[in-house]
Amino acid sequence: MEPLSWTSDVTEQRVRERTFSLKVGDEDVPGIAWSPEGKDRWPTILLGHGGTQDKRTPGVLSLARRLARHLGYGSVAIDAPEHGERRSGPHERIGPRQMRERVASMTEDQRAEMSARNEMAVAEWRAVLDALQATPGFSDGPFGYWGVSMGTAIGLPLVAADDRITAAVFGLAGLGSRWDGERFAERARALRVPVLFLYQWDDELMERAQGLALFDAIGSREKTMHVNPGGHIEMPPHERDAVEAFFRRHIGANQ
Template sequence: MHFTSETSSNGVIERNFILDEITGVLWSPASGTVGAPLLLSGHSGGMHKKAPVVASALHCVTTYGFTVAAIDAPGHGDRPRNLQDQRWAEAIHRARAAVEPIAPIVIDYNMSLAERAVPEWQATLDALQALPEIGVDASIGYGGVNLGVVTGLMLTSVESRIAAVGFGGVYVHDALLEAARKITVPLEYRIPWDEDEIDHSSAVALFDAFASREKTLHAHPGRHNQVPEYERDSSAWFFARHLGRAADTASN
């Protein structure tokens, strides 16, 4: 892992990094991170590692002292898009322009991206745990929306290091239901109620498929990129409770 830049603002240190072909960012509290939980943050399709929805994870840094890491999905952000990905993206734009359903295209595209992103996240996690300020004992969570949910589902179903997950809206299909049945860690799942292209009943079915003993379903007005502040507070508290910083905060 090679850090390419470092800036500091409002008590948060931001470091951009490169790991092989993976481009990412690491946010940490300026006050120090030894023993801090690590939150992995997955962005939505068509966005990038510093998208506003990802940046909302900074609440965990400023409020609970977490370290937060995000990487660009293949063909997103600072990473070049291959020919097949470009074809999928163009097909989505054509369908939207023609007011046609985009779900079938997005599902195939996101699954392809997630299959490539899972080993990249695992390699990133290996590199992060090798950093002395994080280490192998840091508790780890994953949060994501849209494409970030697909990647997070596939990752968590095969990655035992992840101890809690928080997901937003996503197009539901059989592969996601199958992955959800393998996940037993605590879960907070949000449905953006006004997301026209996401079916409510399918979203509830995905929530039901999770094998987690502790899981909570939230529905909020707006779209997946319009998360209310109180939901961000809830998400941060959820991760703090399950990854080890809630007690520290409550005692201050």
């Protein structure tokens, strides 16, 4: 097992932020680990960014900081394959409608490639978990997962496969239009940990019934879906409070 190789260390407003690199197979996976200042150990939430985003995207950064300040948690984010520092091409900013068109027009080869990238991302997260279990402060867990959209496409199979993760927030994803279709549904059915599923009623990337079908498929006894009006990138800020309340309920505050 490779250890995390630290590359920077800054503490700001009571939150320590360390960047790291982790060798997984042939890849150097860059990541960030946040932790609450003044604590010796903490629960940790793995933060999975969305498509076209990266480990330091504003939504990830603000969630990491608030989890540290409000709950005394650590957080970890990594760049998914072909995202952030791992992009091989230029950075594109595309909206949800363009994204929908692009996904709809993907060739079989492109679908297979995307699916393979997501599998790779799952393996990388598991290597990160291995490394965290050998990292002071992070080592004892418990571990949770948060990630919507691509963060769910990667995170849901991760949480289904790895029982070190004991609570998960997913969302902005559905069944029936996914590149890995039935396999994704199977993994949803295999989930057993408490899940908060966040959904947008007017998501441009999928039909309502697809999101409802994913919530329905999730095998966990404890699962809650929150639905708000608006598009893929219009989730209201109060859902951040709900995420915090969810983790507080299932993992507890680190007092």
